[in-house]
Amino acid sequence: MHPTNNRIADIIPEVREWRQWLHRNPELLFDLPKTSRYIADRLKEIGVDEIHENIAETGIIAVIHGSAAGPTVGLRADMDALPIEEASDAEHASQSPGKMHACGHDGHSAMLLGAAKYLTETRNFAGKAVLIFQPAEEGGVGAKAMLDTGIFDKLGIDEVYGMHNMPNLPIGHFGICEGPTLAATDFFYVEIEGVGGHASRPHKCVDPLVAANAIYNGFQSIITRNSDPMKNGLISITALQAGEANNVIPQTATLKGTVRNLHEDTRDTIERRMHEIVEGVAKCYGVRADLTYDRLCPVTFNHSDQFGHAAEAAVQVVGEANVDREQPARLGGEDFSYMLQENPGAIIFVGNGETAGLHHPEYDFNDEALPYGIAFWAKIVEDRLPLRN
Template sequence: MYLKNNRIADIVPEVTEWRRWLHQHPELLFDLPQTSRFIADRLREIGVDEIYENVAETGVVAIINGMADGPAVGLRADMDALPIVEATGAEHASQTQGKMHACGHDGHSAMLLGAAKYLAETRNFAGKAVLIFQPAEEGGVGAKAMVDSGLFERLGIHEMYGMHNMPDLAVGEFGLCDGPTLAATDFFYVDIEGVGGHASQPHKCVDPVAAANAIYNGFQSIITRNTDPAKNGLISVTAIQAGEANNVVPQTASMKGTVRNLHEDTRDLIEKRMHEIVAGVEKSHGVKATLHYDRLCPVTVNHSDQVDRAAAAAIQVVGADKVDREQPARLGGEDFSYMLQEHPGAIIFIGNGASAGLHHPEYDFNDEAIPFGIAYWAKIVEDRLALKE
C-alpha cells in the first residue's frame, strides 16, 4: 500500500513535533499570529514555490508546482483552537490558559505541512498543489473570508479537498459520504423584557421567565410537528438566563442556542417558525421579545465525482476494507461548505481512534493518524494531477 512509502515514514517524526508545538500554542479565530507565522516559516523551509500570507487576516496559502503544467487542486486545513481549559495532562498540553486545540486543527495543519514537504521533494504531478491553511473555522466562518478574498479564483483552483479527524473511527480508517455530509450551523439569541416586581405580587408583574418557558416549548415543537421527519434537524437551547433572587420576578430573560440540519429548505422553515413563535409569545404574554437568528455556514455537500476520487485515494493508502463510503451524515458544522459551494470537492474523515470527543477538554489529536493523513493528501494530488505517460 501507498502508506509504506519510506519518505512519508521519514517525515512523520518531524511532523509530530510540529503538531505538538501547535498544540502547545493555541490561538482563536482570526487572531493567529504565532500559528500562521510558524506555518509560513515551515513552508519556506520546505521550499514551496509561492506563499501568500495574511489571506483573510491570518490565513496562509502555499503553491507547489509539479513537474509539468496542469490544473490546480486545493487542499485545506484549519488552524484555530477553542476557548476551552485543557484537561489532557499531556506533556505537550496548551501553554495558554483557557485555550486549547480541542478539535484537532493542530493535527490537520501538521499533516498538510507534512504533505507539503513530501510534495515539494517529489513533485510527481502535473499542475499546482494549492495548500490552504485557514483561520476561524470555529464559529468565525474563515472559509468564507478566504473565498471572498478572491485568491482561489485568481489561482484557478479546479477542485477542493478537506479532511477532518473523527473520534471513534479507528486510526488507519477513513470515512465519507456523498451529498449532505455536515450540517448547516446557525446560532440564535432571544431577548425578553417584561415588568419586574415582588414575587408575592405576580399579578402586578409581566413575567419574562414564563414567556421564556413558552418560547422554549414552542421551539421544541418545531422539530416534532413542523419539519419533515425524513429530513428534520435539531434545535438546542443551550442557555437560559433570568433573575438572581428568590423573591423577585425579573425584568428580563434571555436564551440562546444552535440550530442544525442537513437540508436548506428545513433550515428556512425552522427560522420562519422560530420568528413566528417568538412573535406569538410576545403577544400572548404581554412581553417584548426579539429573536436574532445568525446563519453561520450552510450544509456541507460533498460532490459525487470528488467523493469517488477521495475514496480511491484513501483506498490506495489503507485498503478498501478500511474506507467506509457510507459514513452517516453528521450534525456538526463545517465552514468548508463555503469552499464546496465555489468548487467541486469533498471532505473526508480520518480516524482518531477511541479518543475523547471533539470540543472536549480531554480531547487530543492522535499522532498515530499522521502518516495516514500525509499519505492521503499526497495521493489526492498525484491522482488528480497525474503525469501523462
C-alpha cells in the same frame, strides 16, 4: 501509496514535532500570530513555490507547481484552537491557559505541512497544488472570510478537498459519505422584556419567564410538527437566563441555542417558524420579544464525483476494507461548506483511534494518524493531477 511509503515514513518524526509545537501554542479564531508565523516559516524551509500570507488576517496559502502544467487542486486544513482549559497530561500540553487544540486542528495543519514537504520534493503531478491553512473555523467562519478576499478565484482552484480527524474511528481507517455530510449550523438569541417587580405582586408585573417557557416549548414543536420527518433537524436551547433573587420577578429573560440540519428547506422552515412563535408569544403574554437568527455555515455537501475521487484515494492508501463509503452524516458544523459551495470537492474523515471526543478537555490528536493523512493528501494530488507520458 501506502503510508509506509519510505519518504513519508522518513518525515514523520519532523511532522510530529510540528504537530506538538502547534499543540503547545494554541491560538483562537483569527488571532493566530504565532501559529501563522510558525507555519509560514516551515513552508519557507520546505521550499514551496509561492506563499500568500495574511489572507483574511492570518490565513496562509502555499502553492506547489507540479512537473508539468495542468489544473489546480486545493487542500484545506484549519489552524485555530478552542477556548477550553486542557486536562490532558501530555508532555506537549497547552502552555496557554484557557486555550487548547481540542479539535485536532494542530494535526490537520501538521499533516498538510507534511504533504507540502512530500509534494515539493517529488512533484509527481501535472498542475498546481494549493495548500490552504485557514483561521477561525471554530465559530469565526474563516473559510468564508478567505473566499471573500478573492484569492481562490485568483489562483484558479478547480477542486477543493478537506480532511478532519474522527475519534473512535480506528487508526488507518477513513470514512466519507456522498451528499450532505455535516450540518448547516445556526445560532439564535431571543431577548424578552416584560415588567419586573416584587414576586408577591405578580398581577402588577409582566413575567418574562412565562413567555420564555412558552417560546421554549413552541420551538420544540417545530421539529415534531412543522419539519418533514424524513428531513428532520435539531433545535437545542442551551441557555435560559433571567433574574437572580428569590423574591423578584425579573424584567428580562434571554434564550439562546443552536439549530442544525442537513437540508436547506428544513433550515428555512425552522427559521420562519421560530420568528412566528416569538411574535405570537409576545402578543399573547404582553411582552416585547426579539429573535436574532444567525446563519453561520451552510450544509457541508460532498459533490458526487469528488466524493468518489476522495474515496478511491483513501482506498489506495489503506485498502478497500478500511474505507467506509457510507459514513453517516453528522450534525456537527464545518465552515468548509463555504468552499464546497464555490468549488466541487469533498471532506473525508481520518481515524484518530480510541481517544477522547472532539472539544473534550482531555482530547489530543493521535500522532499515529499523521502518515495516513499525509499519504491521502499526496495521493489525491497525484490522482487528480496525473502526469501524462
